[in-house]
Amino acid sequence: MADGKRMDTKTEPSGKEKPTLSLVLDELKDCVDCIHQKLGGSGADLVYFAAIVDNNALQRDLIGPLSQASPEQLAEALSGAPYSSAKDLEACISGIMNGGAAVFDGQDAYLFDIPKQVGRTIEQSETETIITGPHDGFVESLEENLGVIRKRIRSAKLKTIALEIGEISKARIVMLYVEGIVNDSFVKMLSERIGDIEIDGVADANMLVQLIDENPNSVFPQYLTTERPDAVISKLLGGRIVVILDGSPSVICAPTSFLEFFSSPDDYYQRWPIGTALRILRLIGFIITICFTAFYVSVTTFHYEMIPHAMLLNLAESRSRVPFPPLIEALLMETTIELLREAGARLPTKIGQTIGIVGGIVIGQAAVQAGFTSNILIIAVAISAIASFVIPSYIMSASLRLIRFGLIILAGVIGNLGLIMGIGLLVIHMAGVTNLGTSYLTPIAPAKFMDILDTLVRGPFWALKKRPTISRSPNPVRTKIKR
C-alpha cells in the first residue's frame, strides 16, 4: 500500500463463531433471493430464502406474531418451540439453507424450520410401471419418500441414519433398515462408504451408487435402484438396507445380486405359477437380448450349414442384395435401433410417437428395399430390442444392450466359439463382482438352493420361509405359514 499501512486481510469465518446478523449477512451476500427483513413491533431481524420457505406459514406463524410482540415479549416468544437456538454460525447457515428462517434479537440467533415442499406430488414412476399393484412412486423430496415408506412399515424397528453428501451441495441422505433383521456390519460398511465420499455434489442416486460400489469399472449395476415403494418395502423386510437421497426419486437397495434385477414387485401380486413363468420369461429375454443377434451373425458368417433348408433359400435371397458382411450389417442395424431408442427418450412426447413410427416402420422397410439390410436381420434386431425391455431394471437393460455389441463382434470374428467365449468372459467378470462383500452371482454361486425359490422362480409364499441369505440377517426366519 502507498501509505505504508498493511492491508487488513479478511479471514474466512470457521463456522464455529457465534451467529450474528452481520456474519450471516456476510456469508449470504450476493444472493438476491435472500431476504433480510426488520420486523416491526419486536424489532427482530429476519433472514430467509423466499424460494425455499413456506411463505404462507412464515407470514402466519412468524412474521405476524413477532410483529405484534413487544421487544420484551420477544425473548419469551423465542425461548420455546417451534424456535430452536442456532449454536454456531455453521448451524445457522445450514438451517437457513434447509428452508428455515433465522431470527436475530440482537443477542442470539434462533431458527424457525418452515421448508416449502418443492417438487411434484406422489405419482406413478415413469420407468417402472406395473399392471397390478400399487401405482405410487418415489419423488424428489426426501420427506415425501420417507413418509411413503413409514406409512407401509409402521414399526419403531424401522431405523434411520442421517448422512450428508456433497461439499457444496450438502444433500441429505437417509439410510433405512429394520433393526433386528439387518446385518449391522453392512450398515456400518455402507455408512462409512457414503461418509468417505468427497465430491462437490451428487445429482441422483444412480450417480451415488457409482461412487460407493466395489467394481466401478464394471458395466453391470451393483446396487438396485428403484422408484417403487413396494419394492423397497420388500427389500427392507428381507434384511436389506435402503438409501434415500434428497432430490432423487431413485432409492438404493443393498446388498444386491445379479438375479434381483430380473424380478419385479408384481411377481408377488400374481399366483406363484404365473410369477414363476414371468421370471423365466425374463431370463429367456435376457439370453435373447445378448445372444440372438450375435447368433444370427455367427450362423450367417461361419455356420450356414446350421440353417434349415426351408429357411436357407429365403435367407440367401434376402442377403444377396446386401453389400455388407453380416457383422457390419448387424452393427449398423443395432446402432440404428440404439439411435432410435435414444432419440425417442429425448424427444418431446408429442412428436416422439410419430418419430418412433417413422423410424421403426418406414426406415426399417426402406432399408430392406434399398438393400442396406436383410428383413431377417430386422426381425432379429427387433426381437433383441424388445427382449431387452422385458427386464424390469432400465439400468440393467442398458448394460445388456452394450454387452450385445461385444458379443456381436466376437461372433462375427470367430463364430459360435466367439459367442461362447464372450459369454465366458462375462461370467468370469461377474464372478469377481461383489456387493458389500457378498457375491454378485448369489444364489447360483455360492449355491443357496432355498434362495432360488425367490430368484430364478417365484415360489409359493408358504415355501418362502427364510430371508435371502445375501442379506446375512441375524434373524433369517421370515414367516411361519404352515402347509
Next chain:
Amino acid sequence: MKEKLNGFHVALLIYMIELDVTVFTLPRLVASEIGTNGWLGFLGLSLLAMFNIWLYRLVYKAGQGRSVFDIAESALPKALLYPFYALLALLWLSVAAFAGKSFILIFQTLTFQTSSPMLIFAVYCLLVYALLTKDLYSIVKASTVFFLLSIWMLVLSPYFFREWSLDRFTSFFFEGTKNGHSIEGILHVYTVFIGYELCMFLFPYSDAKTKLFKGVFAGHAFITFTNLLTILISFGFFSFEEVKILEFPVIHTLEFIEMPFINRVENLVFPFFLFSNLVSSVMFAFAALSGIRRMLPKVSQKKLVPPLIAVIFMLGFLPTTFRQAAKWIDISYFTETGVAFALPLVLLMLVRLGKPSKGAS
C-alpha cells in the same frame, strides 16, 4: 468375511477340471485299449482314481488341513524344494497349454480349416488370463456357472435311444483291442481322470464344514457317470469296430442330432465344451501359480500371471496338428498321472518327518 469353500462347489470344480479334451477320444481309447464291454474296465479305473483321491484325503487328515507347501517345507529345506516347485509348475503349465491347444485344434479342424489356430488360442489364453487373475473363490464361482452352462448337454442323451442297441456291446469282455492289453494303453484311458489331484491346492481354503473330500469324491463320481454315459452311448450307437476307428466318437454322435429348426447341432453344442477345458487349463495354471508364488512370495499375483500366460501361449506353438497335440497330451498327462500317484505318498512321508510350522496357512 472370508468364507471357506463349500463341498458342493468343490464337487462341481473337480467335475469341470476332469472334463476336458480327452473326453472326445475316450470311447475310442476304451475300445482299442480295453476291448469289448470296456466300460467295466473304465469303472475299475475310476475306482483306482478314487483310491488315489483317498491318498490325498490321508494327507489332508495327517497334515491337519495344512497347505501341501507347508507340509513339504516343514520337513525339507526350501532350497531343495524350489527346483521341484519349478518343474511341477512347468508340468502343470504344459498340461494347461496342451489341453487348451488340443481343443482349439479340434474346433479349428471342424470350422476354421484355413485359420491360424494360434490366433484362436490367443483368445483362449486371454480367457485363461482373465480367470487366473481372480482369486480361487471367483474361479470356483465361475466354474459353477460354467457347469450350469454345459451340463444341459446330458439332456441330449435320449436322442440316440432309437438307434442304440445292446447287441452292439457283444457278449465278450475285454476282447478285440488294437494291440492287446498294455500298461500304456490302460494309462491312456486313465488320463481322462486327470485333474482330481488339484484338490490338494484347496486344502488352505477348506475347513471342517467344507467337507472337502466328500465334494471331491462326488465330483469324481459325477464325471465317472458322465464319461460312462458317453462310452455306453458310443458303444451302443456305433459298432465296436467303428468306435475303434473313429477319431472323435463323441463329436460323431453329436453330428447325428438333427432338429427341425436347426441343422448340424454339433456346431452349437461343441463350443460349450470350451468351458470345461477352460476350467481345466485355469486350475492347472493356478497350481503352477501357487508353486511360483511360494518361491516368490513378495511378487504380487497380478505380476506373476502375465508371464505364466505367456509360457502357456508359447507352449501352444509346439503342437501344430491334432496328432502332435495328442502326443504332447500323452507325454504331459502320463507324467501328471505319475505325479498324481507319487505326490500323496511323498507328502505322507514328509508329514511324518516334519513338524507343523508356526504360522502355517
